[in-house]
Amino acid sequence: MGDRVTIQEVAAAAGVSASSVSNLLNGRTGKMVPATRERIERAIADLGYRPNRAARQLRSGRTQTLGLVVPSVGNPFWGAFAREVEVAALELGCNVLLCNSERDAARERRYVEELWEDGIRSIILCTSLPSLDHVADVIEDGLRLVTFDRPAQPNDPASVISISIDNNVGGQIATSHLLGLGHDKIAFVSGSIRSVNRAARYRGYCDAIEAAGMSVTDMPSWTGFGAEQFGDVEAAQVGRAAAHALLAPDADRPTAIVAVNDMTALGFCRGARDMGLVVGEDVSVIGFDGIILAELYDPPLTSVRQPIGEMARLAVGEAVQAGARSDGAGRSVLLRPEIVVRESTRPPHSTATSRADVPTGGSR
Incomplete structure (x- = not known):
């Protein structure tokens, strides 16, 4: 895989300024003439440009996309939870990328790595595996991890946030x-x-x-x-x-x-x-x-x-707000089922x- 295409290369191919490309990517197209927009969009498609989410999040100061890793939406519970997470995230102006891990540590690791490399800094991981060792190095690098359906465990990294029922x-x-x-x-x-x-x-x-x-x-x-x-x-x-x-x-x-x-x-x-x-x-x-x-x-x-609606809102809120906490401390929330x-x-x-x-x- 070659080097990532830059916004400057898109601008050069479209014959516009880098700020014009940035305006299109961020939805600021009110004053952009249709011909300019078409040239930029054609250049993006031809070059295979992918926006750098990490850079955009650093500029905006907030999380724009959350990762959600569930065992499998083949179980209707996880499909319902994914929907509740999406609803809660959209209310906060965030998008959600969904992955299915089948509770396999290697698949969880691969998805967490890929999401991290794509600039996503907050992930809700529905794992229930006893250990988080398989993603510990990514957490150490700064990943904001919220575990769902898994109470905090003694050997968890200090920054991990846990949302679960008892x-x-x-x-x-x-x-x-x-x-x-x-x-x-x-x-x-x-x-x-x-x-x-x-x-x-x-x-x-x-x-x-x-x-x-x-x-x-x-x-x-x-x-x-x-x-x-x-x-x-x-x-x-x-x-x-x-x-x-x-x-x-x-x-x-x-x-x-x-x-x-x-x-x-x-x-x-x-x-x-x-x-x-x-x-x-x-x-x-x-x-x-x-x-x-x-x-x-x-x-x-x-x-x-x-109470999946309440739990989804808590998980999303923690994933978004964790970036605003300077101490990086985690916490555990345990709810009672009925x-x-x-x-x-x-x-x-x-x-x-x-x-x-x-x-x-x-x-x-």
């Missing part, structure tokens, strides 16, 4: 809801739990089981959560496979399951239907995230909801009252 509490809320309905055989269903947030949700599940005087080892188990894949794209397939294993005729069937996220829960519901079972009657299912599909599914899915109760969770057959006596909606 996933441990979320796991406890989900499990306690099922315990309160009378379930005593509750399984946890997930892909890999090597990520910080998933491990915390599983710990919350374990804490609630033990607080109720029961043992996690006595619960029906789904060993699929020890697999290497995280299941952001394959989450529904993971849930469906879990249903086929846990609900098999010769299995120690759970009366309820806690799924690591809504897509895994919805896959489990599909698997239960494959087995001829009715979700909410034969088995209760609770998800995590609060995606729109949870409300639209039949039966509507009970879910632990994340449960939205719908028809997928009901008392088990042995303790069930009539269907009409069981709450079917609302949040608490």
Whole structure:
């Protein structure tokens, strides 16, 4: 790849001044005649000129473009979050560049490097990986990093800003809801739990089981959560496979399951239907995230909801404002999730009252 084309070269090719090119790039074209504008635009296209974002941000004194790295918009939660980030960024006059990392450290590193080299100095990284060592040198060089869905970890660089819900509490809320309905055989269903947030949700599940005087080892188990894949794209397939294993005729069937996220829960519901079972009657299912599909599914899915609108605004605000703080200090924000109760969770057959006596909606 050759040297970057300069604004002076564009100006020379178009037969105009560098200030005229700058005016076009910054939208100051009110007094520019059409012929001049056409020459500049043709020169930009012919030379393959790309504006230097870093230089433009230094001149303007503010971040104009934010990087957003999510695991995969194949999970509707991340698509919804990306949209909320874009809305919040546009309100502050910023643009967003979106990347999908599949929670792979090497891909996260490559995207962070490319965004940095393109002049983007603030990135929202939705990683959940236990360590940030793979991007530590870029942070040291001055990258303003906001991690999302990942609470601060002991070895994080001091400048990192963390925005997350309390996933441990979320796991406890989900499990306690099922315990309160009378379930005593509750399984946890997930892909890999090597990520910080998933491990915390599983710990919350374990804490609630033990607080109720029961043992996690006595619960029906789904060993699929020890697999290497995280299941952001394959989450529904993971849930469906879990249903086929846990609900098999010769299995120690759970009366309820806690799924690591809504897509895994919805896959489990599909698997239960494959087995001829009715979700909410034969088995209760609770998800995590609060995606729109949870409300639209039949039966509507009970879910632990994340306040993604509020979290997106916080993440964008921190990414933009971090550049204005001279001390470079980071901070951690931990929000509390809430449960939205719908028809997928009901008392088990042995303790069930009539269907009409069981709450079917609302949040608490």
